[in-house]
Amino acid sequence: xxxxxxxxxxxxxxxxxxxxxxxxxxxxxxxxxxxxxxxxxxxxxxxxxxxxxxxxxxxxxxxxxxxxxxxxxxxxxxxxxxxxxxxxxxxxxxxxxxxxxxxxxxxxxxxxxxxxxxxxxxxxxxxxxxxxxxxxxxxxxxxxxxxxxxxxxxxxxxxxxxxxxxxxxxxxxxxxxxxxxxxxxxxxxxxxxxxxxxxxxxxxxxxxxxxxxxxxxxxxxxxxxxxxxxxxxxxxxxxxxxxxxxxxxxxxxxxxxxxxxxxxxxxxxxxxxxxxxxxxxxxxxxxxxxxxxxxxxxxxxxxxxxxxxxxxxxxxxxxxxxxxxxxxxxxxxxxxxxxxxxxxxxxxxxxxxxxxxxxxxxxxxxxxxxxxxxxxxxxxxxxxxxxxxxxxxxxxxxxxxxxxxxxxxxxxxxxxxxxxxxxxxxxxxxxxxxxxxxxxxxxxxxxxxxxxxxxxxxxxxxxxxxxxxxxxxxxxxxxxxxxxxxxxxxxxxxxxxxxxxxxxxxxxxxxxxxxxxxxxxxxxxxxxxxxxxxxxxxxxxxxxxxxxxxxxxxxxxxxxxxxxxxxxxxxxxxxxxxxxxxxxxxxxxxxxxxxxxxxxxxxxxxxxxxxxxxxxxxxxxxxxxxxxxxxxxxxxxxxxxxxxxxxxxxxxxxxxx
Amino acid sequence: xxxxxxxxxxxxxxxxxxxxxxxxxxxxxxxxxxxxxxxxxxxxxxxxxxxxxxxxxxxxxxxxxxxxxxxxxxxxxxxxxxxxxxxxxxxxxxxxxxxxxxxxxxxxxxxxxxxxxxxxxxxxxxxxxxxxxxxxxxxxxxxxxxxxxxxxxxxxxxxxxxxxxxxxxxxxxxxxxxxxxxxxxxxxxxxxxxxxx
Numbered sequence: 001x002x003x004x005x006x007x008x009x010x011x012x013x014x015x016x017x018x019x020x021x022x023x024x025x026x027x028x029x030x031x032x033x034x035x036x037x038x039x040x041x042x043x044x045x046x047x048x049x050x051x052x053x054x055x056x057x058x059x060x061x062x063x064x065x066x067x068x069x070x071x072x073x074x075x076x077x078x079x080x081x082x083x084x085x086x087x088x089x090x091x092x093x094x095x096x097x098x099x100x101x102x103x104x105x106x107x108x109x110x111x112x113x114x115x116x117x118x119x120x121x122x123x124x125x126x127x128x129x130x131x132x133x134x135x136x137x138x139x140x141x142x143x144x145x146x147x148x149x150x151x152x153x154x155x156x157x158x159x160x161x162x163x164x165x166x167x168x169x170x171x172x173x174x175x176x177x178x179x180x181x182x183x184x185x186x187x188x189x190x191x192x193x194x195x196x197x198x199x200x201x202x203x204x205x206x207x208x209x210x211x212x213x214x215x216x217x218x219x220x221x222x223x224x225x226x227x228x229x230x231x232x233x234x235x236x237x238x239x240x241x242x243x244x245x246x247x248x249x250x251x252x253x254x255x256x257x258x259x260x261x262x263x264x265x266x267x268x269x270x271x272x273x274x275x276x277x278x279x280x281x282x283x284x285x286x287x288x289x290x291x292x293x294x295x296x297x298x299x300x301x302x303x304x305x306x307x308x309x310x311x312x313x314x315x316x317x318x319x320x321x322x323x324x325x326x327x328x329x330x331x332x333x334x335x336x337x338x339x340x341x342x343x344x345x346x347x348x349x350x351x352x353x354x355x356x357x358x359x360x361x362x363x364x365x366x367x368x369x370x371x372x373x374x375x376x377x378x379x380x381x382x383x384x385x386x387x388x389x390x391x392x393x394x395x396x397x398x399x400x401x402x403x404x405x406x407x408x409x410x411x412x413x414x415x416x417x418x419x420x421x422x423x424x425x426x427x428x429x430x431x432x433x434x435x436x437x438x439x440x441x442x443x444x445x446x447x448x449x450x451x452x453x454x455x456x457x458x459x460x461x462x463x464x465x466x467x468x469x470x471x472x473x474x475x476x477x478x479x480x481x482x483x484x485x486x487x488x489x490x491x492x493x494x495x496x497x498x499x500x501x502x503x504x505x506x507x508x509x510x511x512x513x514x515x516x517x518x519x520x521x522x523x524x525x526x527x528x529x530x531x532x533x534x535x536x537x538x539x540x541x542x543x544x545x546x547x548x549x550x551x552x553x554x555x556x557x558x559x560x561x562x563x564x565x566x567x568x569x570x571x572x573x574x575x576x577x578x579x580x581x582x583x584x585x586x587x588x589x590x591x592x593x594x595x596x597x598x599x600x601x602x603x604x605x606x607x608x609x610x611x612x613x614x615x616x617x618x619x620x621x622x623x624x625x626x627x628x629x630x631x632x633x634x635x636x637x638x639x640x641x642x643x644x645x646x647x648x649x650x651x652x653x654x655x656x657x
Numbered sequence: 658x659x660x661x662x663x664x665x666x667x668x669x670x671x672x673x674x675x676x677x678x679x680x681x682x683x684x685x686x687x688x689x690x691x692x693x694x695x696x697x698x699x700x701x702x703x704x705x706x707x708x709x710x711x712x713x714x715x716x717x718x719x720x721x722x723x724x725x726x727x728x729x730x731x732x733x734x735x736x737x738x739x740x741x742x743x744x745x746x747x748x749x750x751x752x753x754x755x756x757x758x759x760x761x762x763x764x765x766x767x768x769x770x771x772x773x774x775x776x777x778x779x780x781x782x783x784x785x786x787x788x789x790x791x792x793x794x795x796x797x798x799x800x801x802x803x804x805x806x807x808x809x810x811x812x813x814x815x816x817x818x819x820x821x822x823x824x825x826x827x828x829x830x831x832x833x834x835x836x837x838x839x840x841x842x843x844x845x846x847x848x849x850x851x852x853x854x
Binding site (some may be wrong): 255256257259260328329349350351352393395396413414415416417433435437461462 | 742744745748749751752780783784787790792793794795799803808809811813814815
């Protein structure tokens with residue numbers, strides 16, 4: 001046996017030598033896993049935990065996926081803006097309200113940019129926020145439970161893309177408007193948009209205790225396309241920077257018409273000034289209907305409040321609060337370095353990055369160093385605020401992140417690469433091909449004063465042949481780079497779910513201590529909870545029937561129910577009595593048209609069932625919970641609409657009624 | 658035992674991957690001598706080939722493949738490889754490439770051309786080449802509309818080119834478009850001069 005092994009090893013080694021001999025002239029020695037310890041660097045042994053957790057936007061899936069770094073293992077998909085079959089989110093009676101909007105129930109959203117809450121400019125691991133682009137909304141996810149706790153709709157906006165970025169004490173989350181629209185909405189000719197459409201920027205405050213979001217005010221900006229944003233930090237704390245494109249205000253064939261102007265703008269917004277202005281009664285209340293959905297962990301139920309009206313602020317009325325800075329060629333990403341001094345505009349049709357200095361911006365404002373105005377908003381003179389240019393020769397810069405060690409990392413979509421450059425000298429020090437048209441990139445803590453500069457992931461838009469090329473639909477690929485050394489080193493790649501527009505990463509240690517393992521049954525205030533088998537019952541109210549049921553290994557109580565009639569609407573409220581980590585039970589019944597549900601320990605969840613045929617119909621547990629999971633089942637007897645079958649229920653033939 | 662088996666498997670797989678990768682590399686890129694720069698866009702190691710080397714993804718070829726397959730564009734291909742800008746021509750785009758023919762390159766002084774192809778002039782050459790690429794979709798119809806609407810043509814090097822019409826012929830940056838081909842990632846318009854930025 002050993003001899004065979006040795007033989008194989010030497011044979012392999014021989015093949016490698018022969019096979020790759022012509023690569024020996026490569027100067028950086030990056031010729032795959034054999035030449036390095038890359039495999040070791042991403043290996044997380046069974047039982048070990050990953051060092052970082054990455055929360056990836058699911059893009060058109062509407063959800064967030066949780067990955068471990070460096071392993072690239074996917075741990076969980078957190079449902080946010082879309083119904084989710086795995087646990088019944090958006091289907092169960094308790095969670096349906098989370099997807100309510102002023103347009104009605106929206107079952108599927110388009111998630112974009114996750115951002116983790118901060119205290120003093122550093123990640124604090126309380127919440128993660130993410131925006132929905134299509135029907136403008138922002139969600140708050142608990143990092144204790146990895147569940148969506150709140151969703152607020154943004155009225156008067158369209159294409160909520162410049163979102164959901166967090167200020168350094170989580171004072172505000174912003175929401176931009178990528179598709180300029182009439183504000184207020186009105187019926188008007190499309191080709192008269194110029195000067196008529198608006199691009200409101202919304203500021204949503206966060207309650208520091210509960211995390212609850214409140215739409216404080218909207219800055220009613222000219223109708224350009226506000227694309228991305230980042231908050232100032234440290235010295236520039238109090239400011240927010242938004243890129244915009246289509247300053248041409250084209251309404252059609254933007255792929256040509258929106259790249260006519262040499263420069264578009266970054267809007268520099270002093271939100272502290274605006275906050276004060278509004279606090280002193282500034283702005284005026286305008287119409288705007290929006291849904292505010294909150295999931296209450298105590299009642300385990302989400303409710304929707306429809307709200308009306310929002311404070312609108314005309315940027316021209318607040319002196320010194322809003323300026324435009326020219327940026328070459330349709331900027332996309334807008335990023336701020338950890339010190340808060342440098343603001344980076346990534347002109348996506350340009351070859352260069354434009355770096356602006358916060359100090360120079362302040363100087364220019366003081367000196368009124370303007371180059372005219374746009375709709376009454378002063379334009380800071382480009383040369384006066386520009387600190388430097390990163391000229392990498394790459395094509396199509398999109399996004400920049402920082403490692404906290406004095407370097408920026410920028411993705412280039414067209415030339416498919418990540419470029420590393422030095423903050424301050426703006427010289428390019430390294431570049432690595434990403435091969436698959438990279439979009440966003442993420443360094444854990446990259447949007448904070450204190451990034452964790454060990455790993456960087458590039459989130460590629462294209463996959464092609466990365467896995468078996470079976471298509472047409474493919475998962476995108478992410479690539480993990482080790483950035484601890486002078487040169488970036490590609491370690492591995494792995495598929496991501498949906499389309500990861502941006503991600504946010506955090507050390508796993510910051511989550512571990514506060515992870516919720518199960519819900520305390522005693523704290524379960526769900527209206528229809530049955531907290532013991534004694535409390536289980538069935539109640540009829542006209543044709544509405546409420547079943548208060550429980551689950552525990554390995555039976556339902558009750559597990560036999562009679563007296564249900566065709567045409568009834570039956571609510572199964574299932575309480576999972578388990579008080580142990582990771583013992584969920586499922587519930588599903590033949591012919592259920594709404595959902596299946598998965599109930600966590602201590603939790604109550606509800607599905608509705610409208611029996612259409614007489615007979616005896618089974619229900620069962622859908623989650624392999626125990627050795628006797630297959631026995632975890634029951635029957636419901638359904639009688640004719642006008643029958644007089646008595647309503648009764650039992651467990652182990654102890655009938656009650 | 659388990660670990661040993663794993664190692665064996667790993668070694669074998671890696672050896673195989675390496676063989677395959679190295680083989681296809683030498684097939685797809687004969688004479689590629691641009692591998693020795695650490696900042697090379699097209700660097701290919703055994704574990705990270707990319708979309709630039711994908712076969713059979715579309716009924717249409719991409720802009721780079723079109724040039725590679727054309728006997729009239731051997732100089733252009735040589736220049737693209739010397740400048741290391743292959744990835745810029747194979748991505749999803751959309752791109753519009755104005756592709757000078759061999760005859761167009763022949764109009765340039767031979768010494769100047771040879772000089773440009775030298776490794777030390779790589780970025781200069783790259784700059785000239787991206788001056789031929791517009792990061793947008795410009796079929797002939799849109800080019801004609803550009804004249805009508807007085808729209809400029811924004812090129813990837815940051816400069817603008819003007820489109821004009823003489824009789825039935827379209828000109829870009831003063832040179833005539835002699836043919837137009839739809840490719841999987843945009844359009845290639847064949848021109849008779851090299852456009853110098």
